[in-house]
Amino acid sequence: xxxxxxxxxxxxTGLVTPPARVVEPTTVIQHQxxxxxPPTAPITAPAPVSSRPTVQLTPGSVxxxxxxxxxxxxxxxxxxxxxxxxxxxxxxxxxVCALVIRSLISSQHRR
Numbered sequence: 001x002x003x004x005x006x007x008x009x010x011x012x013t014g015l016v017t018p019p020a021r022v023v024e025p026t027t028v029i030q031h032q033x034x035x036x037x038p039p040t041a042p043i044t045a046p047a048p049v050s051s052r053p054t055v056q057l058t059p060g061s062v063x064x065x066x067x068x069x070x071x072x073x074x075x076x077x078x079x080x081x082x083x084x085x086x087x088x089x090x091x092x093x094x095x096v097c098a099l100v101i102r103s104l105i106s107s108q109h110r111r
Contacts, residue, residue: 057065
């Protein structure tokens, strides 16, 4: 009665199709590293040049960023205030219901 019933895996009945895509094995070729001669004296190398493009902010793009940030803050603030208001209204209605039920119960005990 309390022993679990384990499902039995059915055996395949019919033709089993092989997977449609066959993956070919690849060969790995290892290259021998070239030996590097140790430096004889510390040489100051030039600073590496970054391959990333530099970001240039124009007054228009700064204004767009400020406007976008302000819009995001206003939307998030509105959502948070509305959630807080919903919680406050719910708490007030639950408190009123509790008072009504309490008064109904206490009036029944007095009779």
